[in-house]
Amino acid sequence: MAEIRVKFNIAMVLAVLAAEIVSVVMYTHYSPWYHSLGHRNIIAAIIADCVLVYILKLIKENFWDPKNWEDTAVLSMWLALLYLGYQMPHVVHNTHSFTYFFVHVVHKFAITFVMLFVMERFKRY
DSSP: OOOOOOOOHHHHHHHHHHHHHHHHHHOOOTTTOOOGGSOOHHHHHHHHHHHHHHHHHHHHHOOOOOOOOHHHHHHHHHHHHHHHHHHHHHOOSSSHHHHHHHHHHHHHHHHHHHHHHHHTTTTTT
């Protein structure tokens, strides 16, 4: 049988916290895309952030380890574009839905960038 070992370090925990801070800032009650904090389940969000941080850790270890913020931005952009390519045909029906969806793509870019940046800066702790 296959064995799966999941290890979290301080950098990964800080990356989850930073991503949640970005998400809370992007989804305040006064956001122009009309989302509020009540539309997010915090437990599900933290579990999803943990999974995402672990996947990003595997990408960093096995495929591409961004060393500076430009590399981090490029990797985050490609991952956000991957999300855009998968989800856009299912949710975009007109210009209003495209604008609403584009905010989600920017959110995915932002949390991916913050997670990768924090994991790189705090990897020695």
